[in-house]
Amino acid sequence: MLSSRILSKASAINRAASVVDSPVNPVISNSFKVLCIGAGTAGISLSATLSKKLGRNEVGIIEPGEYHYQQPLWTLVGAGLQPFEATRMKMSDIIPERATWLRQSAAKVIPDKNQVVLGNGDVVSYEYLVIASGLELDLNAISGLSSALGKDGVSTNYSPEYVTSTSKFLNEFKGGEAIFTMPATPVKCPGAPQKIAYLAEEKFRDNGIRSSTNVSYYTGIGKIFGIDKYADSMWKVANGRNINVNLMHDLISIDSAKKQASFKVLPTNEIVTKNYDFIHVTPKMKPHSYLLNSGSNLTNDAGYVQVDNSTLRHTHYKNIYGIGDSSSAPTSKTAAAACVQASVVKSNIYNLINNSLTKENEVLYNGYTSCPLITSKNSVVLAEFSGYTGKPIETFFFNQAKESKFSYWVTSNLIPKVYWNAVTSGSWDGPAPYRSLTNPLDSN
Numbered sequence: 479m480l481s482s483r484i485l486s487k488a489s490a491i492n493r494a495a496s497v498v499d500s501p502v503n504p505v506i507s508n509s510f511k512v513l514c515i516g517a518g519t520a521g522i523s524l525s526a527t528l529s530k531k532l533g534r535n536e537v538g539i540i541e542p543g544e545y546h547y548q549q550p551l552w553t554l555v556g557a558g559l560q561p562f563e564a565t566r567m568k569m570s571d572i573i574p575e576r577a578t579w580l581r582q583s584a585a586k587v588i589p590d591k592n593q594v595v596l597g598n599g600d601v602v603s604y605e606y607l608v609i610a611s612g613l614e615l616d617l618n619a620i621s622g623l624s625s626a627l628g629k630d631g632v633s634t635n636y637s638p639e640y641v642t643s644t645s646k647f648l649n650e651f652k653g654g655e656a657i658f659t660m661p662a663t664p665v666k667c668p669g670a671p672q673k674i675a676y677l678a679e680e681k682f683r684d685n686g687i688r689s690s691t692n693v694s695y696y697t698g699i700g701k702i703f704g705i706d707k708y709a710d711s712m713w714k715v716a717n718g719r720n721i722n723v724n725l726m727h728d729l730i731s732i733d734s735a736k737k738q739a740s741f742k743v744l745p746t747n748e749i750v751t752k753n754y755d756f757i758h759v760t761p762k763m764k765p766h767s768y769l770l771n772s773g774s775n776l777t778n779d780a781g782y783v784q785v786d787n788s789t790l791r792h793t794h795y796k797n798i799y800g801i802g803d804s805s806s807a808p809t810s811k812t813a814a815a816a817c818v819q820a821s822v823v824k825s826n827i828y829n830l831i832n833n834s835l836t837k838e839n840e841v842l843y844n845g846y847t848s849c850p851l852i853t854s855k856n857s858v859v860l861a862e863f864s865g866y867t868g869k870p871i872e873t874f875f876f877n878q879a880k881e882s883k884f885s886y887w888v889t890s891n892l893i894p895k896v897y898w899n900a901v902t903s904g905s906w907d908g909p910a911p912y913r914s915l916t917n918p919l920d921s922n
Contacts, residue, residue: 507600507601507602507603508538508578508580508600508602508603509602509603509604510535510536510537510538510578510602510603510604510605511532511536511537511604511605511606511831512525512528512532512536512537512538512604512605512606512607512608512827512831513537513538513539513540513594513602513603513604513606513607513608514537514538514539514540514607514608514610515540515541515584515587515594515607515608515609515610515611516539516540516541516609516610516611516612516802516804517539517541517543517546517569517572517573517579517610518546518610518611518612518802518803518816519802519813519816519817519820519897519901520610520612520801520802520816520817520819520820521539521541521608521610521611521801521802521820522539522546522572522573522574522901522902522904523816523817523820523821523824523901523902523904523906524608524610524801524820524823524824524904525537525539525573525574525577525904526574526577526902526903526904526905527820527824527828527904527905528824528827528828528904529574529575529576529577530574530576530904531828532576532828532831533576534576535576535577535578536576537574537576537577537578538577538578538580538602538604539573539574539577539578539579539580540580540582540583540584540594540596540602541569541573541579541580541581542581542582542583542597543569544568544569545566545567545568545569545638546566546567546568546569546572546902547565547566547638548565548566548813548894548897548898549565549636549666549667549813550667550670550812550813550850550893551564551565551894552565552635552636552638552641552670553635553670553673553674553677553852554677554852554890555635555641555642555644555645556633556635556641556642556644556645556648556674556677556758557644557645557648557674557677557678557681557855558645558648558649558681559677559855559890560890562638562641562642564894566638567898572902574903574904580596580602582596582597582598582600583596583597583768584596584597584611584766584768585597585599585768585771586768586771586772587607587609587768587769587772587773587776588772589607589772589773589775589776589792589795589798591603592604592605592607592797594607604797605797605831606797606798606799606827606830606831607795607797607798607799608798608799608800608801608823608827609769609783609798609799609800609801609804609805610800610801610802610804610816610820611765611766611768611769611802611804612666612766612802612803612804613664613665613666613763613764613765613766613803613804613811614763614764614765614766614767615636615637615761615762615763616761616762616763616764617761619761619762619764620661620729620730620731620732620759620761620762621730621731621732622731622732622733622734623731623732623759623761625734626732626734627639627640627643627759628640628643629734630734630737631647631651631737631754631755631756631757632732632734632757632759633647633756633757633758633759634758634759634760634761635670635674635758636665636666636670636760636761637761644674644758647756648678648681648756649681651682651685651687651691651755651756652687653682653687653690653691653755654690654691654692654754654755654756655691655692655694655752655753655754655755655756656678656679656682656691656692656693656694656754656755656756656757657694657695657696657739657752657754657756657757657758658671658672658674658675658678658693658694658695658696658757658758659671659695659696659697659729659739659757659758659759659760660672660695660696660697660698660699660760661698661728661729661760661761661762661763662698662699662726662728662744663698663762663763664763664811665760665761665762665763665811666763666803666811666812667811667812667813667849668704668810668811668812668849669703669810669849669850669851669861670760671695671697671758671760672695672697672702672703672712672716672851673851673852673853674758675693675695675721675758676715676719676721676852676853676854677852677854677855678693678756678758679693679719679721680854680855692722693719693720693721693722694721694722694723694724694752695716695721695722695723695724696724696727696729696739696741696752697723697724697725697726697727698726698727698728698729698744699725699726700725700726701725702716702723702725703851703861704810704865704868705861705863705868705870706868707863707870707879708849708851708859708861708863708879710879711851711859711879711880711881712851712859715853715859715881724741726743726744726745727741727742727743727744727750728741728742728743728744729741729759730742730749732757732759736753737753737754737755738751738752738753738754739751739752739754739757740752764781765777765780765781765782765783765804766804769781769782769783769804775794775795776792776795776798777806778806780806782800782804782805782806783798783800783804783805783806784800784806785799785800785805785806785807787807787808787843787845787866788842788843788844789822789826789840789842789843790805790807790819790822790823790843791826799823799827801816801819801820801822801823802815802816802819802820803816805819807819807843807845807865808845808865808866809845809846809847809864809865809866810847810849810865811847812847812848812849813897813901814846814847814848814849814862814908815846815847815848815865817901817906817907817908818843818846818847818907818908818910819843820907821841821907821908822841822842822843824904825841826840826841844864844866844867844871845864845865845866845867846862846863846864846865846871846908846910847862847863847864847865848860848861848862848863849861850885850888850889850893852886852889853881854881854886855886856883856886857881857882857883857885857886858881858882858885858886858888858889859878859879859880859881859882859885860872860873860874860878860882860885860888860889861878861879862878862909870922872917872921872922873909873912873913873916873917874916874917875916875917875918875919875921875922876921876922877921877922878922879922
């Protein structure tokens with residue numbers, strides 16, 4: 479639960495923030511030193527820092543959302559271990575005091591003119607553009623999913639609209655077939671699809687129905703987790719708790735009337751249909767449509783902002799950066815990665831603006847990401863690694879691939895406090911500065 483101190487601070491920010499609610503008829507033109515599309519983890523961290531350094535109204539934020547969410551906590555909400563209200567704050571309470579909030583969606587980027595067209599037709603110009611708009615759920619990519627969600631045992635933790643239904647359905651579950659899915663395509667927080675499987679299995683044991691329940695995890699990729707060190711641990715957890723793991727099974731349809739889920743087995747394309755009594759679906763995801771409307775030079779073929787992996791600077795437009803889930807950087811799309819990416823870009827942009835960026839002071843991104851793999855209501859495998867090299871980058875001196883009560887405390891108690899107090903204010907750049915104290919020998 480958020481402290482009264484955080485709420486008081488947020489209320490002060492809300493009163494002071496400069497907000498632009500563009501009217502429908504007259505077109506309002508704004509120009510910014512730095513324009514950021516998106517006020518999620520990456521966007522809010524970057525904007526908070528740069529707006530403090532550059533001054534009032536030099537930073538613009540394009541963000542239509544009413545709320546800012548700490549989405550990694552939704553796994554615990556779905557398991558009934560955290561209240562949903564603890565995961566959100568009003569966007570008006572989060573927007574930095576000196577930034578200008580453009581309460582619209584982006585409709586198109588015109589990079590050759592340094593302009594962004596907003597959803598209401600207004601045109602905004604920039605000197606530097608940071609694209610941090612994340613991913614959107616593609617509920618129609620799985621046949622029958624959009625109409626089935628939130629009803630008759632079909633849920634997802636990836637949506638604020640449906641996350642509480644997971645807890646409801648798990649509490650109502652009386653035994654039978656419980657299925658958890660992970661698509662073959664990129665998703666944000668790729669560990670979350672299996673976290674809820676472990677927490678649900680634990681709940682079934684607590685409720686005395688485990689012996690009458692089959693728990694199955696279907697993933698469209700070829701590994702239970704992308705990094706071998708942590709994958710070995712997850713296999714031990716799944717096998718030790720009799721969770722059926724099915725690799726290379728990509729969910730393609732839900733038949734809610736028959737309570738059946740159909741999977742395409744890759745690469746043979748065989749179709750396998752399974753009955754379910756409860757199913758947690760991780761939807762397919764995609765970059766926001768405005769990126770596809772902005773020309774082929776801005777994105778790669780999959781629609782992600784095409785950036786240099788180290789600088790996160792666009793490979794063609796040198797005054798554009800991509801951070802967070804909408805970036806092409808080949809690492810796991812997590813809040814931890816987004817935060818560190820924001821720290822890299824805000825440092826380099828500030829030095830660029832001041833004509834002081836050199837090869838010596840340029841900050842480079844090493845692919846760092848983190849995924850706290852929750853395995854029970856008091857244990858976590860705390861995966862930290864580079865998505866570029868596959869090598870662990872662990873913050874603590876102990877082997878983080880082992881289930882740990884301390885790692886659970888870090889995940890469920892410490893990280894939320896850091897998020898609301900430091901990430902959203904731009905004062906947290908990731909754990910790297912602390913590793914000389916917490917892991918001085920660079921163990922593991």
